[in-house]
Amino acid sequence: MRLWMIGCGNMGSAMLRRWVDSGTVAAGDVDVVNRTDRALPDGVRQARDLPDGPLPDVVVLGVKPQQLADVAARFAGRLADVPLLVSMLAGCDPATLSAAFPGPVAVQTMPNLPVELGRGVVAIHAPAAPDAARATVDRLMAPLGLVEWFDDPARFAAAGALSGTAPAFVFRVIDALAAGGRAIGLSPQEAAAVALAAVEGAAAMAAASDRTPAALADAVASPGGMTREGLNVLDADRALDTLFERTLTAVARRGEEMAAAAKG
Numbered sequence: 001m002r003l004w005m006i007g008c009g010n011m012g013s014a015m016l017r018r019w020v021d022s023g024t025v026a027a028g029d030v031d032v033v034n035r036t037d038r039a040l041p042d043g044v045r046q047a048r049d050l051p052d053g054p055l056p057d058v059v060v061l062g063v064k065p066q067q068l069a070d071v072a073a074r075f076a077g078r079l080a081d082v083p084l085l086v087s088m089l090a091g092c093d094p095a096t097l098s099a100a101f102p103g104p105v106a107v108q109t110m111p112n113l114p115v116e117l118g119r120g121v122v123a124i125h126a127p128a129a130p131d132a133a134r135a136t137v138d139r140l141m142a143p144l145g146l147v148e149w150f151d152d153p154a155r156f157a158a159a160g161a162l163s164g165t166a167p168a169f170v171f172r173v174i175d176a177l178a179a180g181g182r183a184i185g186l187s188p189q190e191a192a193a194v195a196l197a198a199v200e201g202a203a204a205m206a207a208a209s210d211r212t213p214a215a216l217a218d219a220v221a222s223p224g225g226m227t228r229e230g231l232n233v234l235d236a237d238r239a240l241d242t243l244f245e246r247t248l249t250a251v252a253r254r255g256e257e258m259a260a261a262a263k264g
Ligand SMILES: NC(=O)C1=CN([C@@H]2O[C@H](COP(=O)(O)OP(=O)(O)OC[C@H]3O[C@@H](n4cnc5c(N)ncnc54)[C@H](OP(=O)(O)O)[C@@H]3O)[C@@H](O)[C@H]2O)C=CC1
Pocket: 006, 007, 008, 009, 010, 011, 012, 033, 034, 035, 036, 037, 038, 062, 063, 064, 065, 067, 070, 071, 088, 089, 090, 110, 111, 112, 113, 164
């Protein structure tokens, strides 16, 4: 599959590394347009402009949403006959993408950073995409992790808000657990190592188990033991639930603002 990627920063390069590592795309079949060179897989070509020659099978758009108008002004004409445009721009729906880039079938996605390890989530929204385009997108996204299509825009927005941002919140949780470890006497290095290993093990166990996370938490909490005392703090007044409800509500509200701005 031949790809052109316009904007290949933190998120685009994570996807690209997985595509190349998994053999989904050959590095030599990828041309990246960035404003400056980035560390990308060997064999990927990068430049300041689109290459001459035949059009690719797919254009992947990975700039910031605020840069959509600029890149459309520069590249839309050249891309009019490309079959498929896959965007990762938060808030830019298929209609907005098609208005900016007339011609290709426009597919809105919301990936997250762990796609680099094939352990990510990719939410996809393209209700009008024909079956052939959907099949190409599925082939491209399958090696990245969990792939979910949402025809309903509100559910896509909610899923993307959760999946796109959750890695950042989990990274914060790792740091917060380490801070807790320091507070009870561990060195910074010890606390960081123990917190990360505990989160990694717990996430892997939750993924492998047929028990719910709540049941697994109960399995950790021996009656009358240490864990129950800690859970009592987290659960009091729904403290942790309330914190994440407020967090995701703020995320969703910002997503709505970005979607409104993208529509102009
Ligand atoms: N980071 C994440 O976890 C997620 C990000 N996204 C989406 O991915 C997109 C990119 O985000 P992210 O990777 O974090 O941001 P980055 O800033 O890391 O990447 C943006 C890339 O676009 C390039 N770029 C900017 N302007 C132009 C231009 N005019 N022409 C060509 N290339 C350009 C930048 O190059 P340079 O650095 O040289 O300016 C950079 O490589 C956003 O739309 C975001 O909504 C979606 C889900 C998760």
